[in-house]
Amino acid sequence: MAMWIQAQQLQGEALHQMQALYGQHFPIEVRHYLAQWIESQLWDSVELDNPAEETKAKHLLDNLVTELQRKAQLQGGEDGFLLKIKLGHYASQLKSTYDRCPLELVRCIKHILHSEQRLVQEATNASCGTGGQAMDTLSQRHQQINQAFEELRLATQETENELRKLQHSQEYFIIQYQENLRIQAQLSSLSSLPPAERTQRETTLQSKRATVEAWLTREASTLQKYRLNLSEQHQKTLGLLRKQQTLILDEELIQWKRRQQLAGNGGPHEGGLDVLQSWCEKLADLIWQNRQQIRRCEHLTQQLPLPGPMEELLSKLNSDITDIISALVTSTFIIEKQPPQVLKTQTKFAATVRLLVGGKLNVHMNPPQVKAVIVSEQQAKALLKNESTHSESSGEILNNNCVMEYHQATGTLSAHFRNMSLKRIKRSDRRGAESVTEEKFTVLFESQFSVGGNELVFHVKTLSLPVVVIVHGSQDNNATATVLWDNAFAEPGRVPFIVPDKVLWPQLCEALDMKYKAEMHSGRGLSEDNLVFLAQKAFTSSSNNPEDYHNMTISWAQFNRESLPGRNFTFWQWFDGVVELMKKHLKPHWNDGAILGFVNKQQAQDMLLSKPNGTFLLRFSDSEIGGITIAWVAENPNKPGERLVWNLLPYTTKDFSIRSLADRISDLNHLLFLYPDRPKDEVFAKYYTPPLSKAVDGYVKPQIKQVVPEFTTPNPEPSGGTSTFMDQTASPSVSHPNNFGVYPSMSDSMLDPDGDFDLEDTMDVARHVEELLRRPLANQWSSQQS
Structure with a gap:
């Protein structure tokens, strides 16, 4: 209810905009009397484009009607x-209006609540500004636009008043002109009268004619002046309209599209589209009013031709304002919901296009159809250069036609493509080292409609963000790299789909941090130390000084074409592997600050050797994509008094699908403190799997448990005492063979403290296998039958 209380305090134009949100589709009385209930419902949890959500929307509608009926029954007294009576009527009205389309009710209320929130926020920012606090840039810009609209409204009203004066003056001029013709006719008829009478009447009529003709001469000059002044006023208004339209379309709308593009990398995509639509609708309304005024001027000029340049001036004004409205309509045909930028063939996908001025220009009276086709980079270039008038396709999209729908509650005209599927794709010849995952396509949406009773016909087109087409999930990683680079570094107005081949390292850091934060769903992104670690990996550098990397550039080839030194994967493939591992299994631990992650072996050793035995940390594997290892400090069992840092062979997604990280850490009793000095149970206990329950139906469920033989100490049985454990070490029959590989009593590099499974400097593979087979297995299976 807090929002409604604030909304009622709005004043002036903001109050008018708030009141305009309501009508027969949703009465303002319902908002008022059910304010608390309405604001407590989870309207945003309903996905409007998902038909399966209709049941949830129907439930909300029924509850709304019930609540309204209950409120009506509580009213008593005279x-x-x-x-x-009124509330009961509204309950019946809402039920009949939305019973067959409950999602429209949700759409309506979401629009109302978001619009109220925006209006209240803008009013709050404005009041802060008048109180001496600096108004933020966004509010200043919005205020500038709103002030310009007020100037345009006044200018349009002034030309309307002047046009009416002109029309009135011209009508009186025509009456006097007709009077002059009547006098001339009377003079012509005097020949039949006697000379004396004819002379007397002729003198009177000639005097009257002279007076009227003198007035007509003066008035004709005045009318011409009125017309010229009015055309100058229209020219000024058109100049203001162009300026305002440039500000909205070339700045605000472009910035919205840029935010939408960065949202593809995980950036915040703030709404703002409803605000843009309200501005575009105001523009359309003002442009159309001025166009109608100019057309009325043309009609008046044709009705009473006068010498002068008016015909040419009005023709130029008409042409100019037609260009303005054409630019507005074609620029406001936008993609509200982009298709996926990594698009897999034979997979369903969705998209939504919207015409921001559709409702204002009554386009919905004859709903246009929108068609979607996929085109190549070269075809997109030809379209933007107007070298191609017809839409050539580079593939076949199923369900690619959709009729635009008008939503009265929100005033939006949009087409929702819900079930498109790319059946096939035609690839072009690739250049040099370019792979299929570097080839960019785009989805072209086009439509045609008319406005003003077929006065103007528009053929509108809009291109989606670049799309990389894949046929197998294994291509997703490299395709995502292409999309991330394009989203991060594309310039507005570029030729499709040119991006720089090199960028400054801090620019890439910003993109990687944005992606990482989005996947972790938290504010904890990449620290400066993390970014230094990544720089060392990308540039094969040992410098720990962030300043050393500020002016360095990284190329696309370094990012995701050339493998890292000594590895068979690229920088991006390694980073993306980390992101996927964290997103699927370790997100809570990262957000808790339990994972350092971006630490190399030497750093881990230096950090741990200064800490007590049993201190450990978690770092990402250098040698394996999507791997994380535990490094800890402990005594060397073979050399008393010597302390070493050990690393478990890296865990991967497969390992964590068997047993979670927290449980694995709980299993290892020699791990005591998470670096620098936090008791491990304090950090991980809330994620431990609860102990198994007692036997059910006479059977005991076995449990997988991790051990490292040389560091194993007796473990107390969990409460209950009857559970049977399966201790798991490195048995290939149980898990990934790289799960556990730390054997500190051995000196070969397979069991090396650095934890990287590397056989190059040791005995051959056969000798390792032979050595392993001689060791007693640490896995024990036992079961108890009843």
Whole structure:
């Protein structure tokens, strides 16, 4: 209810905009009397483009009607009788209006609540500004636009008043002109009268004619002046309209599209589209009013031709304003919901296009159809250069036609493509080292419609963000790299789909941090130390000084074409592997600050050797994509008094699908403190799997448990005492063979403290296998039958 209380305090134009949100589709009385209930419902949890959500929307509608009926019944007394009748009527009205389309009710209320929130926020920012606090840039820009609209409204009203004066003056001129013709006719008829009478009447009529003709001469000059002044006023208004339209379309709308593109990398995509639509609708309304005024001027000029340049001036004004409205309509045909930028063939996908001025220009009276086709980079270039008038396709999209729908509650005209599927794709010849995952396509949406009773016909087109087409999930990683680079570094107005081949390292850091934060769903992104670690990996550098990397550039080839030194994967493939591992299994631990992650072996050793035995940390594997290892400090069992840092062979997604990280850490009793000095149970206990329950139906469920033989100490049985454990070490029959590989009593590099499974400097593979087979297995299976 807090929002409604604030909304009622709005004043001036903001109050008018708030009141305009309501009508027969949703009465303002319903908002008022059910304010608390309405604001407590989870309207945003309903996905409007998902038909399966209709049941949830129907439930909300039924509850709304029930609540309204209950509120009506509570009204009593003489004053409450009429309100009781009115609320009951509204309950029936809403039920009949939305019963067959409950999602439209949700759309309506979401639009109302978001619009109220925006209006209240803008009013709050404005009041802060008048109180001496600096108004933020966004509010200043919005205020500038709103002030310009007020100037345009006044200018349009002034030309309307002047046009009416002109019309009135011209009508009186025509009456006097007709009077002059009548006098001339009377003079012509005097020949039949006697000379004396004819002379007397002729003198009177000639005097009257002279007076009228003198007035007509003066008035004709005045009318011409009125017309010229009015055309100058229209020219000024058109100049203001162009300026305002440039500000909205070339700045605000472009910035919205840029935010939408960065949202593809995980950036915040703030709404703002409803605000843009309200501005575009105001523009359309003002442009159309001025166009109608100019056309009326043309009609008046044709009705009473006068010498002068008016015909040419009006023709130029008409042409100019037609260009303005054409630019507005074609620029406001936008993609509200982009298709996926990594698009897999034979997979369903969705998209939504919207015409921001559709409702204002009554386009919905004859709903246009929108068609979607996929085109190549070269075809997109030809379209933007107007070298191609017809839409050539580079593939076949199923369900690619959709009729635009008008939503009265929100005033939006949009087409929702819900079930498109790319059946096939035609690839072009690739250049040099370019792979299929570097080839960019785009989805072209096009439509045609008319406005003003077929006065103007528009053929509109809009291109989606670049799309990389894949046929197998294994291509997703490299395709995502292409999309991330394009989203991060594309310039507005570029030729499709040119991006720089090199960028400054801090620019890439910003993109990687944005992606990482989005996947972790938290504010904890990449620290400066993390970014230094990544720089060392990308540039094969040992410098720990962030300043050393500020002016360095990284190329696309370094990012995701050339493998890292000594590895068979690229920088991006390694980073993306980390992101996927964290997103699927370790997100809570990262957000808790339990994972350092971006630490190399030497750093881990230096950090741990200064800490007590049993201190450990978690770092990402250098040698394996999507791997994380535990490094800890402990005594060397073979050399008393010597302390070493050990690393488990890296865990991967497969390992964590068997047993979670927290449980694995709990299993290892020699791990005591998470670096620098936090007791491990304090950090991980809330994620431990609860102990198994007692036997059910006479059977005991076995449990997988991790051990490292040389560091194993007796473990107390969990409460209950009857559970049977399966201790798991490195048995290939149980898990990934790289799960556990730390054997500190051995000196070969397979069991090396650095934890990287590397056989190059040791005995051959056969000798390792032979050595392993001689060791006693640490896995024990036992079961108890009843």
